[in-house]
Amino acid sequence: MASTTSPLPTVHADSGDTNGGTASRVVQSVKSAVRAQESELKRWRRTFDANAKTVVNGEKLLDRDQFVNAIAPKGDLTRISRAQFAILFRVADAAKRGLLSWDDFMVFQALLKRPDADYYMAFQYFDVDGSGTITFDEFKSVFSSHIGPDAIPFDFDCDWVKLYLGKKNGAHVLGYHEFTQLMKGLQGERLRQAFHYFDKNQDGFIRPDQFKRIMLELAGHKLSDVVIELLPTLTTLSPGGNISFSEVNACHNVIREMDMIERVLHEATAKSKDGRIDQTEFLNHAASTSRHSLFTPMEASIIFHFAGRGAAGQRLAFIDFAQLLDPRWRAPGDSEDAMVDKAEGVTASSVLSNIAHSAYNFLQGGMAGAFGATIVYPIDLGALMQNQRSTIVGQLLYKNSWDCVKKVLRNEGFRGFYRGLGPQLIGVAPEKAIKLTVNDLVRGRAMDPETGRISPFWEVVAGGTAGGCQVVFTNPLEIVKIRLQVQGEAAAVEGAAPRGAVHIIRQLGLLGLYRGASACLLRDIPFSAIYFPAYSHLKKDVFHEGYHGKTLSFFETLTSAAVAGMPAAYLTTPADVVKTRLQVEARKGQTSYKGLADAFAKIYREEGFKALFKGGTARILRSSPQFGFTLVAYEYLHKYPWKEAPREVETALTTRGEEIAKTRARNALKILLDVHGDIGRRTPSAA
Template sequence: MTLRPNHLFSDSILKHVLPCASCHERKDHGEGLGLRRADPVRLREIFEKYATVNEDGELYMKADVFVRDYLGLHKDEDYNPNAVKLIAGVVDTSKDGLVSFMEFQAFEALLCSPDALYRTAFQMFDTHGNGVVSFQEFSDVIKKTELYQKVPFNLDSDLVKLYFGKEKNKLVSFAEFSQFLHDYHEEHAVQAFKRSDKKEVGFISALDFYNIMVSVKSHLLTPCVKDNLVAVAGGQQVSFPFFVAFNSLLGNMELAKRVFLNATGNDKTADVSREDFIRSAQMMSQITPLEIDILFKLVQLTQQDTRMQFSDLESMTPEQYMKKITSFTLTEVKAVSSPEERGVMIEVLESAYRFTLGAIAGSVGATAVYPIDLVKTRLQNQRSVSFIGELMYKNSWDCLKKVIRHEGFVGLYRGLVPQLVGVAPEKAIKLTMNDFVRDKFTDHKTKKIALSAEMFAGGCAGGSQVVFTNPLEIVKIRLQVAGELASTSQISAVQVLKELGFFGLYKGARACFLRDIPFSAIYFPVYAHSKKKLSDENGYNSPWTLLVAGAIGGVPAASLTTPADVIKTRLQVAARAGQTTYSGVFDAAKKIWKEEGFGAFWKGAPARVLRSSPQFGVTLLTYEVLQRAFYVDFGGMRPEGSELSLSLPEHSTQARATNPDHIGGFKAAIPILSGIESKFGLVLPKFSHRTADHPN
């Protein structure tokens, strides 16, 4: 097939952006956004799926099919054909309404480039496909945007003449046009100010200021800034210097962040006074005193504080939306399309990574709730028929008080050392196994997993941990109940190990399986679904929601498996003189029922829930926060809800591609098209009837 004439995709450029015929996976291309180029064979299969036009034996995709069916944009019946045509023009470089496979493949390569956002915007204006933009092309496109229809731009301004020449016959290259897009929006704002300043006194009303900002600079306004536009102006007239400084500040927020970090020694948790910020600004930037005044006034309005925190700057930073789109591109899109493509060594490394983080998380969680676990164990070991004639503990609170009174605060942590030694591999293998099995059963295109598969993954996780859990718990339990004895001699973990021997460490293992498999089969699915329910509108989970989701999962899992835990405890604790002994799981269950009744199986249930619920909340919170802080991309799946994102503008296209046919660079197509709206304010009317309000 012969590519239609196109300056942008000349032979030299095509050699750079397109893979060679024998290469099915080029890793040396697309490094800019971290995108892996699509397999050309798979790309052609997808192209032919949507290509419905056959000309001289060659297949072509209709331009509107590319936008509406493949990208999934402007699917409404009353869609704007002009908007669809402009979007299609970024790939249809021959401008004939048809997309060839070569054009389709070349655009996929362009989307992998580091400056894909600017190049895509440029191609939208390059309506003739000759690699330059004329004044007429710029004028035709800009008149179709919502911004121009709301606030007309003087196309005969000095700025336009400086770029396109006095006669407007100069052709502008990609690099020059990128700069022009920036200057155009600054000039648009200035023109809007002059139009409102009818008396030419250098002032406009606060209401005019608000209207200009939400019309011309809406793509730069975060919610907290937009809500305080009138207040920051003092509710009075706004001078031109204030107007310029305000817009300059919005463009300098990243610089303001560096000034802040310079003032605090890179401490994002500190706060800064206006004076300290000014001193830092004078040392390293060109942020003016007026811009600083506006900045601190915004802080005072939004936070009711005279000192500024780093989070204040983040909440005001324009283009933050685009950064999150880039973050999505670098993380989700970066993964290979199928985990099966990864080598065994990569999966081993990923499991080792998860194991390490799981060990740390497990230790943190166990330490946080160990006193509750000690109380739970002593209550479960307490027999209704006591050999001393009365119950030692009335309830959990009574047990806690007596432990502190007779054994001191340190008594609450009896057996903690062997617990930490064992809990690290126990929780690590549990978390790792659950993630591993979930990965295998998850549809990586839709990222969905069946509930039965979730329960199976949890069950596998629970069963796999018993090899560590049983020895750990039998030593821990015997140390925990040792404090009940009146003997002055202290029993140690080493003594317990010598007494039990290797096989003794697995006493009660059946009961341990009976408890841990259903516990994890219940816990992990409940946790996963609780996370989704508690996530924000963009699917992100804050640390607080992770803690709550983990705690919620522990309630049904811990309570429903209490009978198995009681049996396990009775089997593992050494019986004292006069106490009933048990030969196995069924023997213990039968004797407990006969001697103590059905209620005995639920002894310590409240303490067990109070321990397991916060423990797993802290453990899963730590585990996921560690994965976020020390993220390593192994090409697998990240925990759901890990990506922080901001709400998209109401007019914006959807930021995340959901079509499984969006492979390679096309995974970033929708984010980049949305970024054009966010970065440059080039919003195209969605519906056709809106074009009737054209200001011309």
Template sequence: MAGLTDEVVSKSQQTAAVVVDALVGHDAPAPEASAQIHAHFDKYASSASPEGVKLMTQVDFIEAITPPPNSVAAAYHKIPREQYGILFLVADRSQKGQITVQDYAFFENLLSKPDAEYEIAFRLFDRDGTGVVNFNDFIQLYKENKSADALPFDWNSSWASLYLGGQKARRELTYAQFSQMLRGVQGERVRQAFLHFDKKSTGHITPAEFEEIIVKTQKHKLSDHLLENLHTLCNVGLSSKISYAHVRAFQNLMKDIDLVEVIVRKAISKSKDGSITRADFINEAAQTSRWGTFTPMEADVLFHFASLDNQTGRLSIQDFAKVVDPSWKPSERLSSEKAAAAVSSGPKPLQTVLKSMYNFGLGAIAGAFGATMVYPIDLVKTRMQNQRVTVVGERLYLNSIDCAKKVIKNEGFTGLYRGLGPQLVGVAPEKAIKLTVNDIIRDYAKGTGPEGKGVSLPWEIVAGGTAGGCQVIFTNPLEIVKIRLQVQGEIAKNTPGMPRRSALWIVKNLGLLGLYKGASACLLRDIPFSAIYFPTYSHMKKDWFGESETKKLGVAQLLISGAIAGMPAAYLTTPCDVIKTRLQVEARKGETSYRGLTHCASTIYKEEGFKAFFKGGPARILRSSPQFGFTLAAYEVLQNIAPFPEHDADDLSGLNKKAGRLHATGLGDFSGDMPWVRSRNALKIILDLDQNFGRSKVKPTEEEWKRIRGLGGI
């Protein structure tokens, strides 16, 4: 019977051992060291056993798992390099002060696990390798590493007791339970520290006290920008002190900083100008998560710190990088000299050229789409304007609708698109020149508006008018070819045997000077058109829809603004368009040949009356307004479908690629060597308990390194 009992006990012990191994793998055989691990170990191992087996000391270990001190990824001003020595306790399974290549391979294997950071922290406190962390071992190691000036923390508090048990009945924590406790310990440290400073229970602490709390609990996880400006959190509210609500908002924001980056990137990818407002962030956060992830106060805190160097209300990826990237520091900003060198070296101009080509291409496609959609209206407008007879019975077209019907009847549906080719060819350069010149002059005139902001109305008119004048160099040749093709159908109908001419034939027949016939009238039309259109469009967006630096308009609002702005611009310039059309169309037999701008205007007035100057006016409005609408809509859709990949000069020039990081955005921490990253992240979790973990209290010699495990410096 006793033998049976012993056998049951033995099997129970074996089962327990298997369970422990399955849970934490503590007693699993050391993984076979690969050639790469062997090479890495041999590179840093400086000691050897009496048998000649290479061994790695704690100093060697630190050098092996951390980036060199001069590396961009080091960031040792926040986490001193010697603190990585605490991780040596995990690798030194035999607790001899030196490790073999098998021990090092075991540690490297830990780093490759998905939950490496938490498992390393667990193994550090599981001193006996039992698969659980008991209270005494935990507190002993905590006290050994706690700094003398650490913020007070009560491990007998109600929060800690929920995990570790009360003083009368302590609990042992499994890996899962211990990891969960570490997950929440930083928040509890902040709460207890707040209560420590708020002795009168006012619910507020001073900015200096808040700064001390965060520096002593989260310094290892925050960027230099945040650390330098912690005291400014009081500016989020109206008080000179900081409330617990603001402290908790800051804490929650930092806890979910990876999600913040995801939301920021998604929101900015949808932004036309690469920047977002607070409302954009909150809207994207609501779409990204099932429930409201961030409170209004948390959004206020985020935008407060991100906008300290940019008060416009619209923040770019670079602004957010200073908050979400813990490796960001002021010393990494490009100096003006380096920035100039980056620009002159080629990548920045190349980026500018590529962006211009991108905008030019999208503008050409969008412009062609808009022109195609309204081209039948444009053809009807041209036919109506070219109709010279005043006797009703002799009129070819009674009105615009009658004109459209007769074109389809006599020339087929394709007749409505006669001359479309040259029009499409001219859309790209015309739109490019007009928009570019307008933007250049508006940029030059910035600050001339009321209170030194924006652009004054006179400058807006000058910018628009100049843009309209510059486009004539392309517009006039294309207009004259288009118009002659548009009226060719009705000429052929009235003149039997009249051959149809191609666009190329018309160009050759006119010659270079002939292509600019009617250019004076074209200037007379396009200059006032753009002088009316651009200021009206700008003020529609700003005054009617409330566009500002902090409010971005939607596509529908932009379309309405463009369409409405096009109406007065189109109708008021119709007389100039009529004169231009008459000058550019070949006079038929028996019709007056116009000798110039003045002669054309006076002849029209004498023969047809004042109303003739507004022939085709409604058709011109019907064409211009929807054309701008279609063009803007197509442009917006194309930008969403194929957004331009934004990069900064320093990203393209490779100035910061030594550490494998993309400083163009500033987002994304060092990722060049995964063992370094995982070691650092594991240490950060341990430092949530106290900033002093692993920091040496003395400067030990090499011999002392072998005796003092987990403490020391290099």
């Protein structure tokens, strides 16, 4: 009898496109999963080998400290000490021999991948005898062992504990699932008991310092230094100078639901026109994302109170909430280095640093522009098509773009495709440097520093200003380049000797180098005004740059830059055609033009509307990849090697890729830390 179960569907050769395609996708999915597992096993092995310094009978082993080095995230551990990560060693050391083998470490890493790793680790930690159940004595012993004599006391004989463990101590034991429910409600009971402990006269209020002590014991590891300092100010939300249980409970709910708060804040600020929201907008968005209200008005007030540092009625940007969302947050202005710099004012080193940054900006713009221009320069032969008059006396040089390419290759060889590249590279450095730098400068001045938002009007102004500034270098560059390109083919047909760039510059003179500048302005200002806003919105709205800390890949950046260049290039083709006609010296029998308006009128009258878009396709094929590669190079060069990245909001929701593996151990501690924020910091008195 055939087996009724199979881990994979059978793939039949004649199963048809649909079934075959489905089976193929399943096989590919399984193969991808296997490759991912193999990669993860290799990473675990590298981590183990790098930290296992203890060798017994030729076998590498991890002791407690080496285990912590292997699992603890690198970097700032101010909220969770390294000693607290060591409590996971007892869970990993199932054999209780004080050392971990490779097999032990691999099993522990597999446990960290469980979706309930935090509850599972807590259960293993409380299950001292390894029986698979937890008794009242085990629960009390482990809980009490991590609480010092100065901690807020917890009554184990309360009705709440009896609901889970029965009235008779030891008469009822907890399995894993029952234990998870007990742990989920434990903090709520501790909060109630702590408030009752301080509310001696039972008037329903406690002092601000008592409230701060409760929050530090229950959730101190979840709060940044800024929020901890602001805890006593919660008393300002209502008159009386004291804090009620409702406010304490609301604050605890805010801390417990921080991940959901972050999602709501991210989405609400992203949809806001100015990138800022108030309490009403927060509550409206929270209500629209669920069947029932997620947060009460009091909880919303507490969120905005701590984010706004006590100031009421503010519209806040997402970055304002960072000090609440990120427990390791420290405002840049509050750092010791920043305070020293502010006190000392502008120093010589800071001036030199600014000069170095400016010089680097200018250099990177030139390097990026030269890179993009070199790659697509052969496509720039579109200038030859633009200059070709349909009413020319004699033969028509080129029938189409392909015919143009063949004749240039036949008459001038491969080097003909790069005729005029020298002046292009000489001029492209300052041109692109000014264009990119001016756009960044204007956008930076007009941008809200907290939201990172800029209005559409200023986006267009920034791009247009950048395009206008570049004409100082663009016009002389292009008039020389175009004459070099055009004379190459004309010389082959007419038998004339081609002239070099120096001859052309001398022939034109200083004023001649700016012939057609009005058309150049008419082309470059609209081009940049279209291009830079389109590029920015493609990155942000299509590829979601910055959303939950996302950084665009090379392909996404290249695609954004290339696609943005398509409409900008084609829509400004008429101005480019006119500019080319004005800058190229008319040969015998060709129409000459007196100026911008005259060129537009004569081209339209003699050649028709289509003539204004000659070379439009070539401009797209040139400008799109050119700006694509230029902007990609600029984006990567723009990261100063000495510049510190601004501090961003760092939470579980912003952790991606390989960083997830580094934070699994921290996440596995969540439930244990909810027992008491100091768990693991002191040696257990009984465990």
